Amino acid sequence: MKKVFIGLFILIFLALSAWLGYYFYKKSNTDPIVYKTEAPFTTDIVKKTVATGSIVPRKEVQVKSQVSGTVEELYVEAGQIVKKGQVLAKVKIVPNIVNVNNAQNTLETARINFDEARRELQRYEQLYEQKVVPEQEYRKYKADYNLKREALQSAENNLQLVREGASRRSGQASNLVYSTIDGMLLDVPVKVGTSIIERNNFNEGTTIATVADMRSLVFEGKIDESEVGKLKENMDLLLTIGAIEGRVFNAKLEYIAPKGVLEEGSIKFPIRAKVLLDEKDFIRAGYSANADIVLDKREKVLAIKESMLKFEKDEPYVEVEKAPQVFEKRAVKTGLSDGINIEVVSGLKTSEKVKVPDANAMVKNI
Incomplete structure (x- = not known):
């Protein structure tokens, strides 16, 4: 039994000796690692x-209608150049029955008041010519007549505006949509027949067109x-x-x-x-x-690739080649970086070579 253990021990010893011999043989024949080096270079560094x-x-406006109704006509389309004051569309007004009725009542009241003021003025005019009433009294009735006449004209215009969107006095139709600036039509979101809402203090209104410079x-x-x-x-x-x-x-x-x-x-x-x-x-x-x-x-400054920097206690350094594949640590002062290249303020010369990190090392074939 003792001889068996001794034989087994000798076999294990011989196997280990053979493995160690093979390991050291392979180790001695491994190709040496040769590190790449790069020299500093002069370049422009821009940090952005x-x-x-x-x-x-810069200037973009939405043109809206002053009245509610439906789009009766469109005179433009997107992409056109328009001028300030140019007519873009025409709106067909759909009268509000309540507003029309109120405007008619106001007109009738104004006409009755005007007729009464006219009769009074005619009567006092005769009395004034007969020297029965003073001029001051006559002028008071004449002023009242003028006020009632203006109220009648205003009521007529208001009724016309409610019905047609235009008045004889202004000469400008409120149912026409005008461009408010010079520029290009970016969008005309409505079509003929589209119902629209007027712009007022309580409603933004329907956009007829978008104009921009x-x-x-x-x-x-x-x-x-x-x-x-x-x-x-x-x-x-x-x-x-x-x-x-x-x-x-x-x-x-x-x-x-x-x-x-x-x-x-x-x-x-x-x-x-x-x-x-x-x-x-x-x-x-x-x-x-x-x-x-x-x-x-920075223009025309000495720089290296930022990946070549190493740090020790937050202080940057590089490995400078002093002899073939012999390197020494060298502290450097850095400046501006663009994420790829970094400015070297001091510590390196253009004639020196810097070791590239191990990840980029190459194995030399012998």
Whole structure:
């Protein structure tokens, strides 16, 4: 039994010896690791942030009717250029029976008062000519006659307005819808026969058309609270519009909201920028756009890739090659970063080479 254990022990010992010999043999024949190196380079570093938003007209108005009824005629369609005061549509008034009845009653009352005032004036006119009544008394009845005449004309005009939407005195029909600004028709949401509601103090009214000045466009977007403190008015923006490929439009920041809004769990601040367009440029309202805002910029500075930096106790350093594949730690002072490259203020020279992190190391084949 003892011999069996001794034999088993010897077999295990020989197996371990063979495995260790094979392990050290493979270890001695492993290809050495050669680390990549890169030299610092001179470049421009631009730090920017991105704001998302859309392109909208600075001046956009909704034209509404002053009377209720149905659209009888439309003189324009979306996309047309219109002038201020141009007729856009005509509304057929559907008279309100109660309003018409009240206007008729008012007219009848005004006519009765006028007839009575006229008779009184004629009587006092004869008495005045006969020197029976003083001039002051005569003038009082003449003034009353003039007031009753104006009231009668007003009642007639009011009845005509209720029935037809126009009066002889004004010469302007209230059932015609006019453009209030010069610009382009963005939308005409109604059609002939559509019932509409008038604009008043209690009702917004039905929109007949939307008119905007497409020569003056602005970018409206939002920026995160972590970046808003770095913005200043008159900063340059570069606009990229998804629907227009291959073009970058310039803009000038002109407004930063003093109060942020909560959106998707974070505070964002609305901004507005004037879009600088050439005369031949045409951008449709509502395009979505991204604005690159330049926060800081360094030109022709020494830089390395930010991934090559390492940190020890929050102090940045790099590994500089002193001899082939021999590196030493070197503390560096950094400056502006764009997320890919970072400025090196001091600690490196253009002639030196910096070790690329282990993840990018390569194995040299022998």
